[in-house]
Amino acid sequence: FDPITTSVGVGLFAAVGRTIYKYFHESCDTKWIAFNATGLKTDLDEKLFGQHLASRIILRAVSGFMSNENPKKPLVLSLHGWTGTGKNFVSKLIAENVYKEGMHSSFVHVFTSTLHFPHPSLIATYKSELQQWIKGNVSSCERSMFIFDEMDKMHPGLIDCIKPYLDYYDKLDGVSYRKSIFIFLSNAGGESIVQTTLDFWKAGRIREEMELKDVETSLSLSVFNNNKSGFFHTSLIDKNLVDFFVPFLPLEYLHIVQCALAEMKARNLPPDMDVADQVAKDLVYFPKSERVFSVKGCKTIESKLDYYT
Numbered sequence: 175f176d177p178i179t180t181s182v183g184v185g186l187f188a189a190v191g192r193t194i195y196k197y198f199h200e201s202c203d204t205k206w207i208a209f210n211a212t213g214l215k216t217d218l219d220e221k222l223f224g225q226h227l228a229s230r231i232i233l234r235a236v237s238g239f240m241s242n243e244n245p246k247k248p249l250v251l252s253l254h255g256w257t258g259t260g261k262n263f264v265s266k267l268i269a270e271n272v273y274k275e276g277m278h279s280s281f282v283h284v285f286t287s288t289l290h291f292p293h294p295s296l297i298a299t300y301k302s303e304l305q306q307w308i309k310g311n312v313s314s315c316e317r318s319m320f321i322f323d324e325m326d327k328m329h330p331g332l333i334d335c336i337k338p339y340l341d342y343y344d345k346l347d348g349v350s351y352r353k354s355i356f357i358f359l360s361n362a363g364g365e366s367i368v369q370t371t372l373d374f375w376k377a378g379r380i381r382e383e384m385e386l387k388d389v390e391t392s393l394s395l396s397v398f399n400n401n402k403s404g405f406f407h408t409s410l411i412d413k414n415l416v417d418f419f420v421p422f423l424p425l426e427y428l429h430i431v432q433c434a435l436a437e438m439k440a441r442n443l444p445p446d447m448d449v450a451d452q453v454a455k456d457l458v459y460f461p462k463s464e465r466v467f468s469v470k471g472c473k474t475i476e477s478k479l480d481y482y483t
């Protein structure tokens with residue numbers, strides 16, 4: 175036993191271990207966090223169907239924010255729309271083009287109201303835990319991303335407690351939140367978006383000609399005036415803390431076919447138009463008289479495809 179050789183060996187082993195750990199362990203630096211603007215554009219163009227408005231707004235918002243070295247506040251996006259229209263999917267595309275590890279990144283945090291904050295009687299505990307979680311994570315990485323799903327089911331008190339982090343503060347308790355991204359997902363306003371899209375369809379107008387201003391007023395009115403939407407109770411809107419309201423349009427037959435073909439591609443199956451058509455035909459469409467929009471959007475395509483392939 176030679177203590178010198180042994181301690182050199184152990185030291186060397188520890189140093190190699192540290193290097194390997196550093197190499198593979200995600201850290202808050204440009205090796206792991208590097209925004210890929212072209213990647214996001216390609217993903218939105220090629221993978222997101224039927225959402226020309228959301229696509230445009232998100233690309234502009236995220237690219238602008240990520241290229242600003244000194245943002246005055248965190249980026250706050252509020253995504254609204256019918257179920258299965260791509261709100262979670264877009265959040266994933268954003269995460270994948272900001273973080274090398276995408277949704278698996280330890281800097282991406284997802285909260286689902288009914289899952290993480292189910293009991294109204296525990297709001298006080300949720301509040302302090304959520305605040306500590308946000309503060310702790312942004313302290314260790316200012317480029318953190320927080321996704322709040324089912325925002326319309328979130329307790330108003332909880333929304334209120336995250337408000338300070340969304341505001342124009344230089345620092346709060348020594349922590350700067352200005353480089354973080356907050357994404358809120360909700361079905362609030364979904365019906366008004368459906369109505370506007372249906373009016374367009376009935377008038378024989380091209381969906382892609384719909385502009386943000388066509389949905390903006392009715393969307394903000396319905397979100398603001400809806401007691402159930404959660405936002406109503408808070409000053410997120412009056413204080414202008416949300417930078418972009420992003421509408422997701424209801425999906426039509428053609429988009430469902432595209433979703434089915436995309437799912438085949440993801441499974442390395444050759445594209446089969448007949449199967450895609452069959453899957454799309456199998457879904458339920460609304461409103462009853464026109465049957466234009468898929469009730470569940472592209473949500474059940476994955477399981478439907480299992481049945482046909």
Ligand SMILES: Nc1ncnc2c1ncn2[C@@H]1O[C@H](COP(=O)(O)OP(=O)(O)OP(=O)(O)O)[C@@H](O)[C@H]1O
Pocket residue numbers: 221222223224225255256257258259260261262263264359360361422433471472473474
């Ligand atoms: N517009 C779309 N383009 C391409 N794929 C889509 C689109 N919308 C939905 N999908 C597919 O359907 C799946 C379910 O959609 P997603 O979870 O994004 O819906 P959502 O809008 O978040 O619904 P919910 O409001 O019910 O949470 C996605 O993972 C994706 O595979």
